Amino acid sequence: MEKMNNKNKIFIDKLRSSGLRPTKQRVEISKFLFNRKKTFHFTVEELKNSMNLKRSKKISTATFYNTVHALKSAGHLKEFSLENNTSYYDTNITSHHHFFDNGKVIDIKSDKITFHKLPDAPKGKKIKNVEVVIRLENNNQ
Amino acid sequence: MEKMNNKNKIFIDKLRSSGLRPTKQRVEISKFLFNRKKTFHFTVEELKNSMNLKRSKKISTATFYNTVHALKSAGHLKEFSLENNTSYYDTNITSHHHFFDNGKVIDIKSDKITFHKLPDAPKGKKIKNVEVVIRLENNNQ
């Protein structure tokens, strides 16, 4: 890539160090995903719509899917599921927990939940991770 | 329904008391789902394939979807999600936890997990339920 202003350097490096060519599209998607203070939870379609809204030259659907998969494989995104039939992605790749509040997802830092009792893994298996979902509802009245 | 042998009475009553007409199809599906000792976790397509395999007169896809939705609305099934884009259903409608082992789902009774620390719900919200997923992997070697 010719045009490599400093603002993009960090994302170009991130892509390159993951074995991904820092194409125009990947750099823009990475910047959109990772250039924020708070965790971002999203579906590929949401990502596509919000990024393409402000663009004259649209990025194709396939590229959004390809890039999100590539970033997930590289360990920069985690996938998770809500109750519908859509994959969600999480820019917080650490092991952590969630509040689910009517489709809205909020991170809970790992150390905010600790266990008093946990079952052993079945024979021949071991625990890879433990993740908690706390479902919320509105207070009465 | 004319043919109401005693084996079916319990399922007919279950349907009727939920405001659902005990049709031939619904009774058979209910029997398949609920006439077992252990929790059953399934997708609608899996249910359809395993029930229709042994039938000459097949039950239609739409009826499987309709019936599963009706049973869910009546509170006889719970829906949950794995990492793919498919809805899973659970015949255990109590609040409980799961092991996920490469697509295999195993129930964990609620009292097998207790918490030492849990976050408060955000302002204006309250906790509806807390569910834990313990992901498993094979022991090394």
Added chain:
DNA sequence: AACTACTTTATAATAGTTCTAAACTAAGTG
């Protein structure tokens, strides 16, 4: 500048699910 492997793209294909509207049936009514 020329080359090549990788990437993007438009488009088709697939999978799970929901919708539609016509045929069927459970269950009540006389």
Added chain:
DNA sequence: CACTTAGTTTAGAACTATTATAAAGTAGTT
């Protein structure tokens, strides 16, 4: 019992999220 009707089943179309295809474009190398 007929008769009626509201609820149900069904085949098939439609829809949505996602993946596959293969041609055109581009990053990185020489």
